[in-house]
Amino acid sequence: MTGDLFSKFDDIIALRQSLLAGGGEDPFSLVMEKVLSPTRAICNGRDTILLGTYNYMGMTFDPDVIQAGKDALDNYGAGTTGSRVLNGTYQGHKECEEALKEFYGMDHAMVFSTGYQANLGIISTVAGKGDYIVLDIDSHASIWDGCALGNAEVVPFKHNDIEAMEKRLKRIPEGAGKLVVLEGVYSMLGDIAPLKEMIAVAKANGAMVLVDEAHSMGFIGEHGRGVAEAQGVLDDVDFVIGTFSKSVGTVGGFCVSNHPKFEVLRLVCRPYVFTASLPPSVVATAATSIRKLMHGGEKRAHLWENSRTLHGGLKQLGFQLGTDAPQSAIIAVIMPDLQKGAAMWEALLHEGLYVNLARPPATPANMTLLRCSLCAEHSAEQVQTILGMFERAGKAVGII
Amino acid sequence: MDRAEVETRIRSLIAPFNKKGADIADATTFAGDLEFDSLTVMDFVAAIEDEFDIIISMNQQAEIENFGQLVDAVCKLSGN
Helix, strand or coil: CCCCHHHHHHHHHHHHHHHHCCCCCCCCCCCEEEEEECCEEEECCEEEEECECCCCCCHHHCHHHHHHHHHHHHHHCCCCCCECCCCCCCHHHHHHHHHHHHHHCCCEEEEECCHHHHHHHHHHHHCCCCCEEEEECCCCHHHHHHHHHCCCEEEEECCCCHHHHHHHHHHCCCCCCEEEEEECEECCCCEECCHHHHHHHHHHCCCEEEEECCCCCCCCCCCCCCHHHHCCCHHHCCEEEEECCCCCCCCCEEEEECCCCHHHHHHHCHHHHCCECCCHHHHHHHHHHHHHHCCCHHHHHHHHHHHHHHHHHHHHHCCCECCCCCCCCEEEEEECCHHHHHHHHHHHHHHCEECEEECCCCCHHHCEEEEEECCCCCCHHHHHHHHHHHHHHHHHHCCC | CCHHHHHHHHHHHHHHHCCCCCCCCCCCECCCCCCCCHHHHHHHHHHHHHHHCCCCCHHHHCCCCEHHHHHHHHHHHCCC
Protein backbone atom coordinates (compact mmCIF):
# COMPACT_ATOMS: atom_id res chain seq x y z
CA MET A 1 0.00 0.00 0.00
CA THR A 2 1.19 3.50 -0.73
CA GLY A 3 2.18 5.45 2.37
CA ASP A 4 0.21 8.68 2.69
CA LEU A 5 2.66 11.56 2.68
CA PHE A 6 -0.04 13.70 4.30
CA SER A 7 -0.03 11.67 7.56
CA LYS A 8 2.50 14.15 8.98
CA PHE A 9 -0.21 16.84 8.95
CA ASP A 10 -2.74 14.83 11.00
CA ASP A 11 -2.08 16.74 14.23
CA ILE A 12 -2.70 20.07 12.51
CA ILE A 13 -5.88 18.79 10.86
CA ALA A 14 -7.15 17.52 14.23
CA LEU A 15 -6.35 20.81 16.00
CA ARG A 16 -8.19 22.78 13.34
CA GLN A 17 -11.22 20.49 13.50
CA SER A 18 -11.39 20.80 17.28
CA LEU A 19 -11.34 24.60 16.97
CA LEU A 20 -14.14 24.57 14.41
CA ALA A 21 -16.19 21.93 16.28
CA GLY A 22 -17.69 24.67 18.47
CA GLY A 23 -19.44 26.00 15.37
CA GLY A 24 -17.33 29.15 15.30
CA GLU A 25 -15.91 31.02 12.36
CA ASP A 26 -12.61 29.80 10.98
CA PRO A 27 -9.90 32.33 11.87
CA PHE A 28 -7.87 31.26 8.84
CA SER A 29 -10.58 31.39 6.17
CA LEU A 30 -11.81 34.97 6.43
CA VAL A 31 -12.93 36.54 3.17
CA MET A 32 -13.13 40.29 2.61
CA GLU A 33 -15.97 40.68 0.14
CA LYS A 34 -15.58 44.43 -0.19
CA VAL A 35 -12.81 46.77 0.91
CA LEU A 36 -14.26 50.18 1.72
CA SER A 37 -11.10 51.98 2.83
CA PRO A 38 -7.72 51.21 4.45
CA THR A 39 -9.58 50.73 7.75
CA ARG A 40 -12.97 49.23 6.77
CA ALA A 41 -14.15 46.18 4.85
CA ILE A 42 -17.11 43.83 4.53
CA CYS A 43 -15.79 40.60 6.10
CA ASN A 44 -17.95 37.46 5.98
CA GLY A 45 -20.92 39.76 5.29
CA ARG A 46 -20.24 42.18 8.16
CA ASP A 47 -19.08 45.82 8.13
CA THR A 48 -15.76 45.50 9.93
CA ILE A 49 -13.02 47.79 11.24
CA LEU A 50 -9.65 46.46 10.09
CA LEU A 51 -7.11 46.29 12.91
CA GLY A 52 -5.00 43.47 11.57
CA THR A 53 -3.55 44.67 8.28
CA TYR A 54 -0.03 46.03 7.76
CA ASN A 55 -1.43 49.03 5.94
CA TYR A 56 0.29 51.29 8.50
CA MET A 57 0.24 54.47 6.44
CA GLY A 58 -3.06 53.82 4.66
CA MET A 59 -1.49 54.11 1.20
CA THR A 60 -3.65 51.42 -0.48
CA PHE A 61 -6.35 53.93 -1.43
CA ASP A 62 -4.17 57.00 -1.95
CA PRO A 63 -5.50 58.64 -5.16
CA ASP A 64 -2.02 59.41 -6.57
CA VAL A 65 -0.90 55.84 -5.94
CA ILE A 66 -3.99 54.39 -7.62
CA GLN A 67 -3.65 56.72 -10.60
CA ALA A 68 0.01 55.73 -11.08
CA GLY A 69 -1.05 52.08 -11.16
CA LYS A 70 -3.83 52.71 -13.69
CA ASP A 71 -1.48 54.66 -15.96
CA ALA A 72 1.10 51.88 -15.83
CA LEU A 73 -1.53 49.25 -16.65
CA ASP A 74 -2.56 51.32 -19.70
CA ASN A 75 0.97 52.03 -20.86
CA TYR A 76 2.90 48.88 -19.99
CA GLY A 77 0.28 46.12 -19.72
CA ALA A 78 -0.70 43.67 -17.00
CA GLY A 79 2.62 41.92 -16.43
CA THR A 80 6.22 41.52 -17.55
CA THR A 81 6.25 37.73 -18.04
CA GLY A 82 9.97 37.69 -17.43
CA SER A 83 12.89 37.74 -15.01
CA ARG A 84 14.47 41.01 -13.92
CA VAL A 85 17.73 39.93 -15.61
CA LEU A 86 16.12 39.02 -18.93
CA ASN A 87 13.00 40.81 -20.25
CA GLY A 88 11.46 41.80 -16.89
CA THR A 89 13.10 45.14 -16.16
CA TYR A 90 10.88 47.99 -17.33
CA GLN A 91 11.32 51.72 -16.81
CA GLY A 92 9.04 51.41 -13.75
CA HIS A 93 11.35 48.92 -12.00
CA LYS A 94 14.29 51.30 -12.39
CA GLU A 95 12.18 54.25 -11.16
CA CYS A 96 11.09 52.21 -8.15
CA GLU A 97 14.74 51.45 -7.30
CA GLU A 98 15.59 55.14 -7.70
CA ALA A 99 12.80 56.06 -5.27
CA LEU A 100 14.17 53.55 -2.74
CA LYS A 101 17.74 54.88 -3.07
CA GLU A 102 16.44 58.37 -2.39
CA PHE A 103 14.18 57.29 0.46
CA TYR A 104 17.03 55.54 2.31
CA GLY A 105 19.88 57.78 1.09
CA MET A 106 21.78 54.71 -0.10
CA ASP A 107 23.77 53.89 -3.23
CA HIS A 108 22.04 50.69 -4.34
CA ALA A 109 18.55 49.23 -4.37
CA MET A 110 17.31 45.89 -5.64
CA VAL A 111 13.60 45.13 -5.97
CA PHE A 112 12.33 41.58 -5.46
CA SER A 113 8.89 40.17 -6.21
CA THR A 114 8.05 39.83 -2.48
CA GLY A 115 9.61 40.75 0.86
CA TYR A 116 9.89 37.04 1.62
CA GLN A 117 12.03 36.58 -1.49
CA ALA A 118 14.22 39.56 -0.54
CA ASN A 119 15.26 37.85 2.72
CA LEU A 120 15.41 34.46 1.07
CA GLY A 121 17.65 35.76 -1.72
CA ILE A 122 19.99 38.12 0.11
CA ILE A 123 20.67 35.88 3.13
CA SER A 124 21.17 32.65 1.16
CA THR A 125 23.45 34.38 -1.36
CA VAL A 126 25.55 36.66 0.87
CA ALA A 127 26.35 33.98 3.49
CA GLY A 128 27.93 30.95 1.81
CA LYS A 129 29.61 27.71 2.81
CA GLY A 130 31.95 28.20 5.78
CA ASP A 131 30.38 31.55 6.71
CA TYR A 132 28.32 32.02 9.88
CA ILE A 133 24.87 33.59 10.22
CA VAL A 134 24.19 34.82 13.74
CA LEU A 135 20.49 35.63 14.16
CA ASP A 136 17.79 36.37 16.72
CA ILE A 137 15.74 33.26 17.59
CA ASP A 138 12.48 35.20 17.01
CA SER A 139 13.38 36.05 13.40
CA HIS A 140 10.67 36.00 10.72
CA ALA A 141 10.11 32.81 8.72
CA SER A 142 11.62 34.41 5.60
CA ILE A 143 14.92 34.90 7.46
CA TRP A 144 14.96 31.29 8.67
CA ASP A 145 14.10 30.09 5.17
CA GLY A 146 16.96 32.22 3.78
CA CYS A 147 19.27 30.41 6.21
CA ALA A 148 17.85 27.04 5.18
CA LEU A 149 18.27 27.77 1.47
CA GLY A 150 21.94 28.70 1.86
CA ASN A 151 24.96 26.73 3.02
CA ALA A 152 26.23 28.83 5.94
CA GLU A 153 26.44 27.69 9.56
CA VAL A 154 23.38 29.01 11.40
CA VAL A 155 23.76 30.21 15.00
CA PRO A 156 20.69 31.63 16.78
CA PHE A 157 20.72 33.60 20.02
CA LYS A 158 18.04 34.48 22.60
CA HIS A 159 15.69 37.29 21.52
CA ASN A 160 17.25 40.76 21.81
CA ASP A 161 20.00 39.38 24.11
CA ILE A 162 23.12 41.43 23.35
CA GLU A 163 25.41 39.33 25.56
CA ALA A 164 24.23 36.04 24.04
CA MET A 165 24.88 37.46 20.56
CA GLU A 166 28.36 38.68 21.52
CA LYS A 167 29.38 35.35 23.06
CA ARG A 168 28.45 33.51 19.88
CA LEU A 169 30.26 36.00 17.64
CA LYS A 170 33.41 35.63 19.69
CA ARG A 171 33.35 31.81 19.41
CA ILE A 172 33.23 31.79 15.60
CA PRO A 173 36.50 30.39 14.19
CA GLU A 174 38.98 33.01 13.09
CA GLY A 175 38.80 33.92 9.42
CA ALA A 176 35.18 32.80 8.90
CA GLY A 177 32.77 35.33 7.34
CA LYS A 178 30.01 36.56 9.65
CA LEU A 179 26.54 37.94 8.94
CA VAL A 180 24.42 39.22 11.83
CA VAL A 181 20.69 39.27 11.01
CA LEU A 182 18.37 41.46 13.06
CA GLU A 183 14.93 43.02 12.74
CA GLY A 184 13.98 46.59 13.63
CA VAL A 185 10.48 45.69 14.83
CA TYR A 186 9.64 42.08 15.73
CA SER A 187 6.15 41.64 14.36
CA MET A 188 4.67 39.17 16.83
CA LEU A 189 4.97 41.27 20.00
CA GLY A 190 5.64 44.60 18.27
CA ASP A 191 8.83 45.17 20.26
CA ILE A 192 11.93 46.83 18.82
CA ALA A 193 15.57 45.70 18.91
CA PRO A 194 18.41 47.52 20.73
CA LEU A 195 20.06 47.98 17.35
CA LYS A 196 22.54 50.60 18.52
CA GLU A 197 24.19 48.24 20.99
CA MET A 198 23.81 45.11 18.87
CA ILE A 199 25.24 46.65 15.72
CA ALA A 200 28.21 48.07 17.69
CA VAL A 201 28.94 44.55 19.01
CA ALA A 202 28.53 43.03 15.54
CA LYS A 203 30.94 45.55 13.98
CA ALA A 204 33.49 45.15 16.82
CA ASN A 205 33.54 41.44 15.97
CA GLY A 206 34.00 41.93 12.25
CA ALA A 207 30.50 40.95 11.14
CA MET A 208 28.40 42.41 8.35
CA VAL A 209 24.91 43.42 9.45
CA LEU A 210 21.52 42.89 7.81
CA VAL A 211 18.45 44.54 9.35
CA ASP A 212 14.89 43.73 8.31
CA GLU A 213 12.91 46.96 8.65
CA ALA A 214 9.63 45.62 7.21
CA HIS A 215 7.48 46.84 10.12
CA SER A 216 9.07 50.27 10.61
CA MET A 217 9.29 51.80 7.15
CA GLY A 218 7.50 55.11 6.78
CA PHE A 219 6.94 55.99 10.43
CA ILE A 220 9.95 55.11 12.63
CA GLY A 221 13.03 57.35 12.39
CA GLU A 222 13.29 60.96 11.26
CA HIS A 223 12.84 60.08 7.57
CA GLY A 224 10.83 56.91 8.19
CA ARG A 225 13.86 54.75 7.38
CA GLY A 226 13.31 52.56 10.41
CA VAL A 227 14.62 51.62 13.82
CA ALA A 228 18.29 51.79 12.75
CA GLU A 229 17.75 55.41 11.71
CA ALA A 230 15.87 56.21 14.92
CA GLN A 231 18.80 54.85 16.95
CA GLY A 232 21.39 56.65 14.79
CA VAL A 233 23.11 53.55 13.39
CA LEU A 234 21.77 53.27 9.83
CA ASP A 235 25.25 54.04 8.42
CA ASP A 236 26.59 50.88 10.08
CA VAL A 237 23.95 48.63 8.50
CA ASP A 238 25.28 46.78 5.44
CA PHE A 239 21.91 45.61 4.14
CA VAL A 240 18.41 46.91 4.88
CA ILE A 241 15.62 44.55 3.85
CA GLY A 242 12.13 45.91 3.37
CA THR A 243 8.78 45.27 1.78
CA PHE A 244 6.12 47.06 -0.27
CA SER A 245 3.34 45.04 1.38
CA LYS A 246 3.16 47.09 4.57
CA SER A 247 3.48 50.90 4.71
CA VAL A 248 3.99 51.14 0.94
CA GLY A 249 0.61 49.47 0.42
CA THR A 250 1.18 47.04 -2.45
CA VAL A 251 3.41 43.95 -2.81
CA GLY A 252 7.11 43.41 -3.40
CA GLY A 253 10.38 43.40 -1.47
CA PHE A 254 13.73 45.11 -1.60
CA CYS A 255 17.26 45.38 -0.31
CA VAL A 256 19.15 48.70 -0.10
CA SER A 257 22.88 48.90 0.56
CA ASN A 258 26.02 51.01 0.22
CA HIS A 259 28.23 48.00 -0.52
CA PRO A 260 30.39 48.91 -3.56
CA LYS A 261 29.95 45.46 -5.13
CA PHE A 262 26.21 45.22 -4.43
CA GLU A 263 25.12 45.11 -8.10
CA VAL A 264 26.71 41.66 -8.58
CA LEU A 265 23.82 40.22 -6.55
CA ARG A 266 21.55 40.72 -9.56
CA LEU A 267 23.51 37.96 -11.29
CA VAL A 268 24.00 35.49 -8.46
CA CYS A 269 20.88 35.77 -6.29
CA ARG A 270 18.59 32.95 -7.38
CA PRO A 271 15.29 34.17 -5.85
CA TYR A 272 15.89 37.38 -7.84
CA VAL A 273 16.86 35.73 -11.12
CA PHE A 274 14.54 32.73 -11.35
CA THR A 275 11.16 34.39 -10.91
CA ALA A 276 9.07 36.87 -12.86
CA SER A 277 9.47 40.55 -11.98
CA LEU A 278 6.66 42.60 -10.45
CA PRO A 279 3.89 43.83 -12.79
CA PRO A 280 4.36 47.41 -14.07
CA SER A 281 1.31 48.65 -12.16
CA VAL A 282 2.75 47.33 -8.89
CA VAL A 283 6.15 49.03 -9.25
CA ALA A 284 4.42 52.25 -10.36
CA THR A 285 2.18 52.26 -7.24
CA ALA A 286 5.19 51.38 -5.07
CA ALA A 287 7.39 54.18 -6.45
CA THR A 288 4.62 56.75 -6.05
CA SER A 289 3.84 55.59 -2.54
CA ILE A 290 7.52 55.60 -1.45
CA ARG A 291 7.92 59.18 -2.67
CA LYS A 292 4.78 60.25 -0.81
CA LEU A 293 6.01 58.53 2.37
CA MET A 294 9.02 60.86 2.35
CA HIS A 295 6.60 63.65 3.25
CA GLY A 296 4.25 61.78 5.56
CA GLY A 297 5.05 63.67 8.77
CA GLU A 298 1.47 64.37 9.85
CA LYS A 299 0.23 60.87 9.15
CA ARG A 300 3.19 59.51 11.08
CA ALA A 301 2.31 61.60 14.14
CA HIS A 302 -1.32 60.46 14.02
CA LEU A 303 -0.28 56.79 13.72
CA TRP A 304 1.84 57.13 16.87
CA GLU A 305 -1.03 58.82 18.66
CA ASN A 306 -3.30 55.89 17.71
CA SER A 307 -0.72 53.40 18.95
CA ARG A 308 -0.39 55.16 22.31
CA THR A 309 -4.16 55.49 22.77
CA LEU A 310 -4.89 51.84 21.96
CA HIS A 311 -2.00 50.55 24.09
CA GLY A 312 -2.96 52.69 27.07
CA GLY A 313 -6.67 51.87 26.73
CA LEU A 314 -6.17 48.09 26.47
CA LYS A 315 -3.82 48.14 29.44
CA GLN A 316 -6.36 50.05 31.48
CA LEU A 317 -9.06 47.51 30.59
CA GLY A 318 -6.85 44.83 32.11
CA PHE A 319 -5.52 43.06 29.04
CA GLN A 320 -2.01 41.62 29.11
CA LEU A 321 0.09 43.20 26.34
CA GLY A 322 3.28 42.15 24.57
CA THR A 323 5.18 45.31 25.51
CA ASP A 324 5.01 47.61 28.57
CA ALA A 325 4.92 50.68 26.34
CA PRO A 326 3.93 51.07 22.67
CA GLN A 327 7.12 50.60 20.61
CA SER A 328 5.63 50.32 17.11
CA ALA A 329 2.27 50.23 15.32
CA ILE A 330 1.72 46.64 16.49
CA ILE A 331 0.03 45.98 19.82
CA ALA A 332 -0.04 42.30 20.80
CA VAL A 333 -2.73 41.19 23.26
CA ILE A 334 -1.63 38.00 25.01
CA MET A 335 -4.35 35.33 25.29
CA PRO A 336 -4.39 32.71 28.05
CA ASP A 337 -4.58 29.84 25.52
CA LEU A 338 -5.56 29.00 21.93
CA GLN A 339 -9.22 28.17 22.81
CA LYS A 340 -9.80 31.47 24.62
CA GLY A 341 -7.85 33.29 21.92
CA ALA A 342 -10.03 31.84 19.16
CA ALA A 343 -13.19 32.66 21.16
CA MET A 344 -12.03 36.23 21.70
CA TRP A 345 -11.12 36.57 18.01
CA GLU A 346 -14.62 35.45 17.05
CA ALA A 347 -16.32 37.70 19.61
CA LEU A 348 -14.39 40.67 18.20
CA LEU A 349 -15.37 39.73 14.65
CA HIS A 350 -19.03 39.67 15.71
CA GLU A 351 -18.51 43.11 17.22
CA GLY A 352 -17.22 44.20 13.80
CA LEU A 353 -13.47 44.20 14.43
CA TYR A 354 -10.80 42.24 12.60
CA VAL A 355 -7.50 41.49 14.36
CA ASN A 356 -4.89 38.82 13.61
CA LEU A 357 -4.99 35.60 15.57
CA ALA A 358 -1.38 34.41 15.91
CA ARG A 359 -0.45 31.08 17.43
CA PRO A 360 2.50 28.69 17.66
CA PRO A 361 4.77 28.06 15.83
CA ALA A 362 4.68 31.63 14.46
CA THR A 363 4.69 33.10 17.97
CA PRO A 364 7.51 33.24 20.54
CA ALA A 365 7.27 31.08 23.70
CA ASN A 366 4.21 29.21 22.32
CA MET A 367 1.95 32.19 23.01
CA THR A 368 -1.48 32.80 21.48
CA LEU A 369 -1.79 36.44 20.50
CA LEU A 370 -4.41 38.80 19.15
CA ARG A 371 -2.27 41.15 17.15
CA CYS A 372 -3.57 44.62 16.50
CA SER A 373 -1.84 46.74 13.90
CA LEU A 374 -2.82 50.36 13.57
CA CYS A 375 -3.18 52.55 10.54
CA ALA A 376 -2.57 56.27 10.18
CA GLU A 377 -6.09 56.40 8.69
CA HIS A 378 -7.80 55.08 11.83
CA SER A 379 -9.62 58.09 13.28
CA ALA A 380 -9.35 58.91 16.97
CA GLU A 381 -13.04 58.00 17.17
CA GLN A 382 -12.47 54.58 15.59
CA VAL A 383 -9.79 53.83 18.19
CA GLN A 384 -12.32 54.55 20.97
CA THR A 385 -14.88 52.31 19.19
CA ILE A 386 -12.21 49.56 19.04
CA LEU A 387 -11.59 49.86 22.80
CA GLY A 388 -15.33 49.48 23.47
CA MET A 389 -15.40 46.32 21.32
CA PHE A 390 -12.43 44.87 23.21
CA GLU A 391 -14.12 45.59 26.54
CA ARG A 392 -17.39 43.87 25.59
CA ALA A 393 -15.70 40.88 23.92
CA GLY A 394 -13.14 40.49 26.71
CA LYS A 395 -15.88 40.39 29.36
CA ALA A 396 -18.06 38.02 27.32
CA VAL A 397 -15.19 35.56 26.86
CA GLY A 398 -14.01 36.01 30.45
CA ILE A 399 -10.53 37.31 29.79
CA ILE A 400 -10.95 40.59 31.70
CA MET B 1 39.18 16.82 29.25
CA ASP B 2 38.32 13.20 28.45
CA ARG B 3 34.98 11.83 27.26
CA ALA B 4 33.99 10.73 30.75
CA GLU B 5 34.45 14.23 32.10
CA VAL B 6 32.51 15.80 29.20
CA GLU B 7 29.73 13.30 29.84
CA THR B 8 29.60 14.11 33.56
CA ARG B 9 29.40 17.83 32.91
CA ILE B 10 26.66 17.44 30.28
CA ARG B 11 24.68 15.19 32.67
CA SER B 12 24.66 17.93 35.28
CA LEU B 13 23.56 20.47 32.63
CA ILE B 14 20.68 18.26 31.49
CA ALA B 15 19.26 17.85 35.02
CA PRO B 16 17.24 21.12 35.15
CA PHE B 17 15.74 20.35 31.69
CA ASN B 18 14.95 16.71 32.51
CA LYS B 19 11.52 17.48 33.95
CA LYS B 20 10.37 13.85 34.16
CA GLY B 21 13.64 12.63 35.64
CA ALA B 22 14.19 10.15 32.81
CA ASP B 23 17.26 7.90 32.92
CA ILE B 24 20.02 9.20 30.66
CA ALA B 25 21.99 6.76 28.51
CA ASP B 26 23.87 7.20 25.24
CA ALA B 27 20.76 6.20 23.28
CA THR B 28 18.40 8.62 25.10
CA THR B 29 16.89 10.95 22.50
CA PHE B 30 16.19 14.62 23.19
CA ALA B 31 13.02 14.98 21.12
CA GLY B 32 11.54 11.55 21.94
CA ASP B 33 12.66 10.40 25.41
CA LEU B 34 13.24 13.82 27.01
CA GLU B 35 10.43 15.57 25.09
CA PHE B 36 12.48 18.71 24.46
CA ASP B 37 10.58 21.30 22.44
CA SER B 38 12.34 23.92 20.31
CA LEU B 39 12.51 26.46 23.16
CA THR B 40 14.02 23.92 25.55
CA VAL B 41 16.53 22.93 22.88
CA MET B 42 17.63 26.57 22.51
CA ASP B 43 18.13 27.05 26.27
CA PHE B 44 19.86 23.69 26.65
CA VAL B 45 22.19 24.28 23.70
CA ALA B 46 23.04 27.74 25.08
CA ALA B 47 23.92 26.16 28.45
CA ILE B 48 26.23 23.61 26.76
CA GLU B 49 27.82 26.29 24.57
CA ASP B 50 28.56 28.50 27.57
CA GLU B 51 29.91 25.60 29.67
CA PHE B 52 32.38 24.46 26.99
CA ASP B 53 32.89 27.81 25.21
CA ILE B 54 31.90 26.33 21.84
CA ILE B 55 29.32 26.90 19.10
CA ILE B 56 26.92 24.12 18.13
CA SER B 57 25.34 25.53 14.96
CA MET B 58 21.82 24.52 13.91
CA ASN B 59 23.44 22.56 11.09
CA GLN B 60 25.38 20.51 13.66
CA GLN B 61 22.35 20.23 15.97
CA ALA B 62 20.44 18.54 13.16
CA GLU B 63 22.92 15.63 13.35
CA ILE B 64 22.57 15.24 17.12
CA GLU B 65 19.56 13.17 18.16
CA ASN B 66 20.70 11.40 21.32
CA PHE B 67 22.85 11.94 24.40
CA GLY B 68 25.81 9.89 23.13
CA GLN B 69 25.96 11.88 19.89
CA LEU B 70 25.93 15.11 21.90
CA VAL B 71 28.83 13.98 24.10
CA ASP B 72 30.80 12.98 20.99
CA ALA B 73 30.06 16.30 19.27
CA VAL B 74 31.08 18.34 22.32
CA CYS B 75 34.32 16.33 22.65
CA LYS B 76 35.10 17.04 19.01
CA LEU B 77 34.13 20.73 19.13
CA SER B 78 36.14 21.40 22.28
CA GLY B 79 39.19 19.82 20.66
CA ASN B 80 39.40 16.49 22.44
